Amino acid sequence: MKHLLSTQDLTKADAVQILDTAEEMAAVSDREVKKLPALRGRTVVNLFFEDSTRTRISFEAAAKRLSADVINFAAKGSSVSKGESLKDTAQTLAAMGADAVVIRHWASGAPVRLATSGWIDAAVVNAGDGTHEHPTQALLDAFTMRRNWARINGTASAGTDLAGMKVAIVGDILHSRVARSNLWLLRTLGAEVTMVAPPTLLPVGIADWPCTVSYDLDETLAKGPDAVMMLRVQGERMNAAYFPSTREYSRLWGFDDRRLAALDEHGLDGTIIMHPGPMNRGLEISSAAADSPRSTVLQQVRNGVSVRMAALYLLLSGGFRSNAGTALPDIRPTAAPVPTKETAS
Amino acid sequence: MSTTGSYLIKGARIAGGDAADLLVENGFISAAGTSLSAAGATVVDADGLIALPGLVDLHTHLREPGREDAETVETGTRAAALGGFTAVHAMANSSPVADTAGVVEQVHTLGRQAGWAEVRPVGAVTVGLAGERLAELGAMADSRAGVRVFSDDGMCVWDPVLMRRALEYVKAFDGVIAQHAQEPRLTEGAQMNEGAVSAVLGMTGWPAVAEESIIARDVLLAQHVDSRLHICHVSTAGSVEIIRWAKQRGIKVTAEVTPHHLWLTDELVRSYDPVFKVNPPLRTNDDVLALRAGLADGTIDVIGTDHAPHPSEAKECEWAQAAMGMTGLETALSVLQHTMVDTGLIGWSDVARITSARPARIGRLAHQGQPLAAGSAANITLVDPAARWTVDPAAMATKGRNSPFAGRELPGRVVATFFKGHPTVLEGTLNSPLPAEAE
Ligand SMILES: [Zn+2]
Numbered sequence: 001m002k003h004l005l006s007t008q009d010l011t012k013a014d015a016v017q018i019l020d021t022a023e024e025m026a027a028v029s030d031r032e033v034k035k036l037p038a039l040r041g042r043t044v045v046n047l048f049f050e051d052s053t054r055t056r057i058s059f060e061a062a063a064k065r066l067s068a069d070v071i072n073f074a075a076k077g078s079s080v081s082k083g084e085s086l087k088d089t090a091q092t093l094a095a096m097g098a099d100a101v102v103i104r105h106w107a108s109g110a111p112v113r114l115a116t117s118g119w120i121d122a123a124v125v126n127a128g129d130g131t132h133e134h135p136t137q138a139l140l141d142a143f144t145m146r147r148n149w150a151r152i153n154g155t156a157s158a159g160t161d162l163a164g165m166k167v168a169i170v171g172d173i174l175h176s177r178v179a180r181s182n183l184w185l186l187r188t189l190g191a192e193v194t195m196v197a198p199p200t201l202l203p204v205g206i207a208d209w210p211c212t213v214s215y216d217l218d219e220t221l222a223k224g225p226d227a228v229m230m231l232r233v234q235g236e237r238m239n240a241a242y243f244p245s246t247r248e249y250s251r252l253w254g255f256d257d258r259r260l261a262a263l264d265e266h267g268l269d270g271t272i273i274m275h276p277g278p279m280n281r282g283l284e285i286s287s288a289a290a291d292s293p294r295s296t297v298l299q300q301v302r303n304g305v306s307v308r309m310a311a312l313y314l315l316l317s318g319g320f321r322s323n324a325g326t327a328l329p330d331i332r333p334t335a336a337p338v339p340t341k342e343t344a345s
Numbered sequence: 346m347s348t349t350g351s352y353l354i355k356g357a358r359i360a361g362g363d364a365a366d367l368l369v370e371n372g373f374i375s376a377a378g379t380s381l382s383a384a385g386a387t388v389v390d391a392d393g394l395i396a397l398p399g400l401v402d403l404h405t406h407l408r409e410p411g412r413e414d415a416e417t418v419e420t421g422t423r424a425a426a427l428g429g430f431t432a433v434h435a436m437a438n439s440s441p442v443a444d445t446a447g448v449v450e451q452v453h454t455l456g457r458q459a460g461w462a463e464v465r466p467v468g469a470v471t472v473g474l475a476g477e478r479l480a481e482l483g484a485m486a487d488s489r490a491g492v493r494v495f496s497d498d499g500m501c502v503w504d505p506v507l508m509r510r511a512l513e514y515v516k517a518f519d520g521v522i523a524q525h526a527q528e529p530r531l532t533e534g535a536q537m538n539e540g541a542v543s544a545v546l547g548m549t550g551w552p553a554v555a556e557e558s559i560i561a562r563d564v565l566l567a568q569h570v571d572s573r574l575h576i577c578h579v580s581t582a583g584s585v586e587i588i589r590w591a592k593q594r595g596i597k598v599t600a601e602v603t604p605h606h607l608w609l610t611d612e613l614v615r616s617y618d619p620v621f622k623v624n625p626p627l628r629t630n631d632d633v634l635a636l637r638a639g640l641a642d643g644t645i646d647v648i649g650t651d652h653a654p655h656p657s658e659a660k661e662c663e664w665a666q667a668a669m670g671m672t673g674l675e676t677a678l679s680v681l682q683h684t685m686v687d688t689g690l691i692g693w694s695d696v697a698r699i700t701s702a703r704p705a706r707i708g709r710l711a712h713q714g715q716p717l718a719a720g721s722a723a724n725i726t727l728v729d730p731a732a733r734w735t736v737d738p739a740a741m742a743t744k745g746r747n748s749p750f751a752g753r754e755l756p757g758r759v760v761a762t763f764f765k766g767h768p769t770v771l772e773g774t775l776n777s778p779l780p781a782e783a784e
Pocket of ligand 1: 498499500525577578624625
């Protein structure tokens with residue numbers, strides 16, 4: 001695997017390897033010296049065509065903890081104003097010797113284009129493209145779910161998958177790159193997925209997706225999901241008539257205090273509430289839900305750095321086991337846990 | 346008309362039928378039959394070749410005036426000649442828009458000066474393609490360009506009242522409105538066909554209903570005011586059904602399909618390569634099959650290339666930023682052979698009808714689309730159906746490098762094109778244009 005563009009291309013073995021490597025990286029992050037020499041001398045470019053401070057600093061922290069040189073490149077240009085072309089930007093980065101390009105773009109498919117155009121030879125990491133995919137978000141979500149799932153089942157998290165887990169993804173599925181990336185990855189890891197949304201915020205064509213579709217959040221919660229992922233809903237969608245009002249949206253599809261109480265009533269002690277951030281408190285999630293012990297919002301942020309370290313490390317070291325014959329360079333300057341078992345798949 | 350030399354085409358299968366000789370003199374076919382001979386005529390050995398009436402394209406973007414970086418009348422008609430075309434309709438979305446007699450006459454003159462094919466300007470329906478008020482349809486019809494086909498192609502004549510008036514008005518000079526059927530509100534920001542693939546790719550969909558609802562409205566309008574309506578680039582199975590229904594009721598509607606919609610599907614968009622970005626978008630395999638069936642049973646009348654060259658920078662970018670459109674003149678006949686003839690859906694006489702006779706009739710072109718018989722204008726295309734070639738956009742005459750067929754091996758090759766008796770193409774390569782003084 002040379003690029004990380006979509007969770008659709010990830011095999012189960014590769015996905016589990018990223019999650020296991022992220023566990024090792026998390027151990028590094030817990031140490032006093034949070035730095036590894038693994039990518040010393042390598043250059044990682046954060047190429048952002050769309051503002052996202054959270055994602056950029058997460059990738060930046062990940063690359064720096066691996067001792068890579070980091071260049072932040074905020075590219076001008078949007079769907080309305082055209083700046084320098086992607087081609088020229090890519091060739092510029094190639095000339096600077098970029099080893100990896102972490103690209104965030106408002107246009108679906110831009111990372112695929114960058115990886116396949118021949119403009120640059122670097123590893124391409126999709127940091128969110130339009131309404132297509134956001135694979136590292138899905139990986140950090142899976143990492144968070146796996147830790148919680150392992151805790152409930154009383155097992156170690158490394159080497160495991162999400163078989164048997166029930167996940168509900170709630171909100172603007174139509175425009176969500178997080179929902180798409182999560183669906184493919186969760187299915188690969190063996191979880192069952194229910195998409196919950198108003199019918200206007202589900203794509204035409206969802207019938208082909210390997211998930212259950214529901215318009216009813218309460219009914220979905222009554223079925224006992226192990227994780228409920230709330231998606232950010234943009235108020236502007238109201239103006240395009242996707243729903244009548246934010247108040248109605250919140251009442252029907254928001255995770256409010258009533259639904260938080262319902263989880264307790266249903267006896268769902270282990271169910272976690274997730275959100276990729278940034279949250280619209282009071283719209284898709286109430287403050288009580290966001291701040292409750294069930295909420296994994298901050299765990300997700302923390303895990304994001306570990307997962308991105310794992311992805312960058314594996315891509316740049318050629319360390320995926322699926323890349324036959326490449327030796328894994330040592331990422332452990334000091335003693336750290338070694339993954340001992342490999343998941344069969 | 347002065348002489349452009351005489352040619353004796355020997356042994357061509359006329360529209361795929363029996364082999365015959367054609368004697369071309371003074372711009373006309375002076376004799377057709379077996380064992381013809383003519384002293385002084387240049388003999389063209391057409392053994393194994395099929396002779397078709399010169400192809401007529403109802404839908405060509407020549408880009409001049411205004412976007413000469415994308416195409417000129419000269420380069421576009423060279424491409425037309427190589428593709429076997431002897432007439433093309435230049436769409437009105439140039440800059441300035443072809444919405445006045447002055448602009449259509451300019452394009453017409455450029456075509457005559459180039460001499461590679463007959464260039465028939467299409468007039469805009471509305472001023473500036475803005476969809477607000479009618480362009481000077483009568484002045485364009487009466488101009489030296491003699492416009493008969495009017496279209497806001499690229500934009501839909503969305504206002505139903507304006508569409509009704511346009512349909513009515515062009516009856517005064519036997520014109521036709523060629524509609525680019527696209528409901529604008531349903532296609533805001535649309536990037537590709539809306540369906541299973543767009544759902545996965547996260548791209549704003551262009552639903553079939555946006556095309557079908559406009560076609561349904563317009564065939565009813567055409568019926569109501571008893572006017573001629575032509576539907577550009579039909580792309581969905583539902584559109585074929587509506588047009589079939591309308592024709593059964595005697596509504597004067599004709600329809601066109603592009604070569605790319607007869608073959609390619611939205612699965613290709615998974616590559617995010619903008620060479621596959623086109624409007625209307627590539628649809629599903631079911632749509633492709635319905636379009637082929639509609640073309641075979643006569644529901645769809647003609648092939649229109651929607652040849653849409655773009656400079657490379659318009660495609661070397663993100664999908665969402667890329668221009669819509671594909672080149673098509675130099676691949677049209679081969680794609681038609683591959684999708685329709687080699688599949689057994691139609692024969693070569695049908696090819697002659699849908700690429701020449703019908704489009705010439707819709708455009709009211711007096712000297713195109715005639716049967717290959719004595720007395721007809723000598724617009725003739727010779728095709729080698731057994732040839733195979735690999736598409737290389739860099740080797741094309743069009744300035745556009747945006748062929749969706751790049752790298753594919755296609756059947757059939759245009760060997761020669763005679764335009765008004767003059768060979769614009771011989772041995773598969775450009776020969777020379779019709780001398781301007783010959784008109
Ligand atoms: Zn059009």
